Amino acid sequence: MHAKMIGLGKYLPEKVLTNAELEQMVETSDEWIVRRVGIKERHISDEDTFTSDLATRAAEQALKNANLSPEELDLILVASVTPDMYTPSVACLVQKNLGAVGAVAFDINAACSGFVYAMVTASQFIQSGMYRNVLVIGADALSKMTEYQDRKTCVLFGDGAGAAVLQATEEETGILSSFLGADGASGDCLTAPGLRCDEADVERRPFGNLRTIWMDGSAVFKFAVRVMASSAQKVVEQAGKTMADVRLVVPHQANMRIIEGAAKRLDMEDGGIFVNVDKYGNMSSASIPVALCEAVEQGCAQKGDLVVLVGMGGGLTWGSVLIEL
Numbered sequence: 001m002h003a004k005m006i007g008l009g010k011y012l013p014e015k016v017l018t019n020a021e022l023e024q025m026v027e028t029s030d031e032w033i034v035r036r037v038g039i040k041e042r043h044i045s046d047e048d049t050f051t052s053d054l055a056t057r058a059a060e061q062a063l064k065n066a067n068l069s070p071e072e073l074d075l076i077l078v079a080s081v082t083p084d085m086y087t088p089s090v091a092c093l094v095q096k097n098l099g100a101v102g103a104v105a106f107d108i109n110a111a112c113s114g115f116v117y118a119m120v121t122a123s124q125f126i127q128s129g130m131y132r133n134v135l136v137i138g139a140d141a142l143s144k145m146t147e148y149q150d151r152k153t154c155v156l157f158g159d160g161a162g163a164a165v166l167q168a169t170e171e172e173t174g175i176l177s178s179f180l181g182a183d184g185a186s187g188d189c190l191t192a193p194g195l196r197c198d199e200a201d202v203e204r205r206p207f208g209n210l211r212t213i214w215m216d217g218s219a220v221f222k223f224a225v226r227v228m229a230s231s232a233q234k235v236v237e238q239a240g241k242t243m244a245d246v247r248l249v250v251p252h253q254a255n256m257r258i259i260e261g262a263a264k265r266l267d268m269e270d271g272g273i274f275v276n277v278d279k280y281g282n283m284s285s286a287s288i289p290v291a292l293c294e295a296v297e298q299g300c301a302q303k304g305d306l307v308v309l310v311g312m313g314g315g316l317t318w319g320s321v322l323i324e325l
């Protein structure tokens with residue numbers, strides 16, 4: 001059995017936070033943000049909207065595009081680092097919202113690699129024959145754990161959700177190969193405390209809100225450029241293909257310079273790498289599925305094309321999948 005993608009969806013909250021507005025909030029400039037990270041604006045959820053709300057809207061669109069009813073779903077996977085609550089999971093909240101009464105549901109936390117981790121998990125359940133219809137969602141509301149007094153992080157993040165419906169098929173198509181990596185020993189360079197918060201975590205958050213993201217930007221930058229290109233290459237080789245066979249690379253949208261670095265290493269600079277970080281910033285688990293959805297909507301990749309999804313993020317984690325659309 002293979003896992004074929006039969007529908008995509010996305011949802012971005014209405015409110016847009018521009019660089020000009022950030023200039024009023026912290027000591028920064030549109031020029032600095034665009035030059036260093038390539039972001040112009042990002043979408044931010046209001047205080048009553050949470051990850052499960054974003055995820056549900058993206059899922060509804062993906063199911064509509066897949067022409068599948070919620071009752072036909074066997075499994076719902078949500079990749080997120082910003083769950084509404086510790087329990088129930090976002091996936092269970094989405095299951096309730098959709099009325100997907102027959103589906104098993106659970107969350108996956110692999111930070112910005114989350115959607116890739118969830119796609120790989122879904123494809124394993126499909127390949128084994130256990131489930132037939134799987135809804136995979138990447139959803140995050142990073143604005144809720146962003147310190148808007150910290151210019152080093154607050155310019156980077158936005159909120160959103162993207163979803164894909166995978167279905168079992170006997171055809172040799174859909175997810176052709178996959179690769180995942182993790183390095184917990186280096187995870188300290190990108191953190192957001194939960195129940196535990198030690199002295200170092202407190203020191204790193206001088207504005208007092210301890211539930212916010214801290215990162216060593218330059219360490220994360222070097223890691224990201226290194227793993228992005230190598231893991232994209234790995235899945236292509238595994239499937240017996242070359243980068244020349246690949247129509248489009250859809251990378252995690254953290255930062256324009258990371259994407260450009262990876263494009264150069266992969267020799268995919270002429271439109272072969274999809275970018276929308278300028279409109280949305282880094283939406284963690286949501287970045288890749290939203291980018292994939294837009295790439296297909298815009299005709300950058302079509303049925304039969306080979307597409308590589310590649311992510312990296314907190315944990316540290318990274319991973320890639322090669323998909324035939």
Ligand SMILES: CC(C)(COP(=O)(O)OP(=O)(O)OC[C@H]1O[C@@H](n2cnc3c(N)ncnc32)[C@H](O)[C@@H]1OP(=O)(O)O)[C@@H](O)C(=O)NCCC(=O)NCCS
Nearest residue numbers: 028029032036112151152155217218220221254255312313
């Ligand atoms: C965040 C990032 C853009 C910062 O760029 P950098 O070149 O590493 O910048 P530094 O943090 O060393 O800061 C350089 C200077 O710019 C300043 N600066 C940082 N953010 C700023 C902002 N928004 N506006 C203006 N100045 C800013 C710093 O205060 C520092 O000033 P100083 O030298 O007077 O202390 C960069 O490290 C990066 O892109 N890292 C990867 C982050 C990422 O994508 N993470 C998610 C991965 S999943």
